[in-house]
Amino acid sequence: MASISEWYAGKNVLITGATGFMGKVLMEKLLRSCPDVKALYILVRPKAGQSMSERVQDMMKCKLFDRVREDNPDFHQKIVPISSELTQPGLAISPEDVKTLTSCIHIVFHCAATIRFDEALKHALQLNVISTQQLLSLAQQMQQLQAFIHISTAYANCNRRHIDEVIYPPPVEPKKLIDSLEWMDDSMVCDLTPRLIGDRPNTYTYTKALAECVVQQESGRLNIAIIRPSIVGASWQEPFPGWIDNFNGPSGIFIAAGKGILRTMRASNDAVADLIPVDVVINLTLAAGWYTAVHRPKTVLVYNCTTGGINPFHWGEIEHHVMSTFKRNPLEQAFRRPNANITSNYLINQYWTLVSHKFPALLYDLILRLSGQKPQMMRIFNRLHKAIGLLEYFSSQDWEWNSDNMNMLMNQLSAEDRRTFNFDVRQLNWPEYIENYCIGTKKYVLNEDMSDIPAARQHLRKLRNIRYTFNTLLLVFIWRVFIARSQMARNIWYFVVSLCFKFLSYFRASSTLTQ
Ligand SMILES: CCCCCCCC/C=C\CCCCCCCC(=O)SCCNC(=O)CCNC(=O)[C@H](O)C(C)(C)COP(=O)(O)OP(=O)(O)OC[C@H]1O[C@@H](n2cnc3c(N)ncnc32)[C@H](O)[C@@H]1OP(=O)(O)O
Numbered sequence: 001m002a003s004i005s006e007w008y009a010g011k012n013v014l015i016t017g018a019t020g021f022m023g024k025v026l027m028e029k030l031l032r033s034c035p036d037v038k039a040l041y042i043l044v045r046p047k048a049g050q051s052m053s054e055r056v057q058d059m060m061k062c063k064l065f066d067r068v069r070e071d072n073p074d075f076h077q078k079i080v081p082i083s084s085e086l087t088q089p090g091l092a093i094s095p096e097d098v099k100t101l102t103s104c105i106h107i108v109f110h111c112a113a114t115i116r117f118d119e120a121l122k123h124a125l126q127l128n129v130i131s132t133q134q135l136l137s138l139a140q141q142m143q144q145l146q147a148f149i150h151i152s153t154a155y156a157n158c159n160r161r162h163i164d165e166v167i168y169p170p171p172v173e174p175k176k177l178i179d180s181l182e183w184m185d186d187s188m189v190c191d192l193t194p195r196l197i198g199d200r201p202n203t204y205t206y207t208k209a210l211a212e213c214v215v216q217q218e219s220g221r222l223n224i225a226i227i228r229p230s231i232v233g234a235s236w237q238e239p240f241p242g243w244i245d246n247f248n249g250p251s252g253i254f255i256a257a258g259k260g261i262l263r264t265m266r267a268s269n270d271a272v273a274d275l276i277p278v279d280v281v282i283n284l285t286l287a288a289g290w291y292t293a294v295h296r297p298k299t300v301l302v303y304n305c306t307t308g309g310i311n312p313f314h315w316g317e318i319e320h321h322v323m324s325t326f327k328r329n330p331l332e333q334a335f336r337r338p339n340a341n342i343t344s345n346y347l348i349n350q351y352w353t354l355v356s357h358k359f360p361a362l363l364y365d366l367i368l369r370l371s372g373q374k375p376q377m378m379r380i381f382n383r384l385h386k387a388i389g390l391l392e393y394f395s396s397q398d399w400e401w402n403s404d405n406m407n408m409l410m411n412q413l414s415a416e417d418r419r420t421f422n423f424d425v426r427q428l429n430w431p432e433y434i435e436n437y438c439i440g441t442k443k444y445v446l447n448e449d450m451s452d453i454p455a456a457r458q459h460l461r462k463l464r465n466i467r468y469t470f471n472t473l474l475l476v477f478i479w480r481v482f483i484a485r486s487q488m489a490r491n492i493w494y495f496v497v498s499l500c501f502k503f504l505s506y507f508r509a510s511s512t513l514t515q
């Protein structure tokens with residue numbers, strides 16, 4: 001049987017969400033490991049004042065594509081951008097482009113979604129559900145289509161503790177919800193949202209669950225697979241270790257901890273941190289594309305793409321390795337020395353939030369105000385607290401995912417494919433992975449140079465000296481205010497000092513006797 005790379009040779013691939021984190025890694029891997037792929041059609045919209053082509057050109061200059069560029073400097077010729085706004089009717093694809101896509105596409109990877117946890121329900125529904133429905137309708141018209149791969153999330157059913165590789169009944173019939181929300185104004189939808197999402201934590205997981213149901217309903221004549229990754233993190237091996245380009249999920253938390261901003265967070269030390277490297281997800285996705293097209297399973301196969309059941313690692317261990325990496329490889333211009341602790345205790349967390357977040361922020365803003373600058377620290381902390389609040393649900397509990405289909409797929413691959421499209425997370429060395437992940441946030445998210453580490457260390461030493469000076473001044477202040485003003489406090493203080501003195505004298509005497 002043809003290898004995976006051979007199967008992709010000569011194929012036209014359609015990718016949505018190609019400008020996103022996973023979409024880019026998917027494109028890179030396809031271009032590098034399947035060099036004979038015919039063309040990658042990518043649906044892109046203009047954004048932030050940049051046209052579609054400017055965005056695509058910028059994207060291809062990205063460091064992620066360095067290895068592909070080395071192998072084939074003309075790789076951009078294989079990329080065909082198609083203008084599309086997924087929230088518009090017909091995905092806003094021009095009739096000519098529809099004609100091209102329906103006549104030539106062999107496989108579709110649907111990665112686009114809004115992954116924000118605070119997304120308004122109407123928008124999340126529009127993008128994650130209705131666009132998926134529209135893309136499936138387009139796919140139905142594709143004459144050469146062999147497989148449609150939908151990227152979902154392992155947390156689509158996070159209201160369950162044990163999650164099998166099946167599509168669960170939806171919380172509501174998607175069509176009914178779409179029809180109802182159509183006539184409601186935004187404030188009505190906003191009021192109704194908590195009732196609708198029920199025991200799910202946000203509109204993201206809710207709409208991703210509905211999208212799975214839509215995929216099943218529309219699966220009719222199509223060959224479909226669903227990939228459900230857990231928390232997608234930096235790359236493990238490919239194209240190089242530690243590739244990451246955003247603040248989503250744990251990345252923003254790691255950065256905030258490395259910068260010394262985040263000192264406390266509610267998370268369970270013993271809960272499994274179900275992180276999955278992005279290259280693992282992409283390798284599995286490409287392999288699932290091949291399997292779906294070649295073996296044409298009778299039902300929609302769902303692949304839970306997780307690590308917890310195979311090679312578990314816990315949030316407490318993550319905290320330890322993140323802190324240790326940032327102490328050895330500090331980030332530039334840290335606010336304080338990195339020292340974050342996670343706790344599952346609400347009151348302890350509230351206490352440390354007050355002492356280690358709010359108080360230093362107020363103090364820093366006061367200094368900024370006094371020096372004529374604009375206060376900013378409290379604003380940063382308010383945003384951080386909002387983000388943490390949205391993530392805590394996922395870091396305070398664990399889930400069990402069945403990953404039989406991932407194992408089945410691995411067994412279907414030849415030894416060579418298993419190496420080229422490696423998704424065997426049993427080999428993942430977590431401490432090494434977390435170290436590369438943290439260094440990746442430094443290099444690729446914050447664009448910091450590794451050669452500046454000595455200066456960053458020097459800055460940490462300066463912060464340590466400031467802290468010692470501050471603590472000494474605080475002690476003197478406490479002494480002045482509380483001790484020096486009250487006779488009783490003074491007596492207690494002299495008593496404690498004389499006790500210490502006696503203790504020391506005793507020790508000195510006993511140590512001279514033993515010599
Ligand atoms: C010592 C460490 C110990 C570890 C402890 C445990 C850590 C546990 C952590 C996590 C585990 C759980 C994860 C579950 C995952 C589920 C899996 C999936 O299926 S999907 C993927 C997940 N999706 C998200 O992660 C979206 C979350 N993000 C949002 O919903 C929004 O970004 C939100 C509400 C957090 C912030 O919204 P706004 O409107 O305030 O800000 P905005 O527009 O997003 O960003 C503005 C700027 O701030 C940066 N930013 C965003 N998030 C940041 C952050 N967390 N820290 C710092 N900067 C951040 C952005 O890059 C942006 O920068 P510019 O304006 O472009 O320059």
Ligand SMILES: NC(=O)C1=CN([C@@H]2O[C@H](COP(=O)(O)OP(=O)(O)OC[C@H]3O[C@@H](n4cnc5c(N)ncnc54)[C@H](OP(=O)(O)O)[C@@H]3O)[C@@H](O)[C@H]2O)C=CC1
Pocket residue numbers: 016017018019020021022023043044045047084085086087110111112113114115127151152153154208228229230231232233246248249
């Ligand atoms: N990251 C994670 O931890 C996890 C992600 N997933 C799933 O993986 C998939 C990819 O996630 P990820 O790459 O991290 O997400 P990103 O936010 O990085 O990328 C989202 C992509 O969707 C595109 N998109 C969003 N809105 C529109 C629109 N209206 N029209 C056209 N395109 C649009 C974005 O384009 P643009 O650049 O124009 O905004 C971008 O390319 C999603 O389906 C997500 O649910 C699942 C589990 C975990």
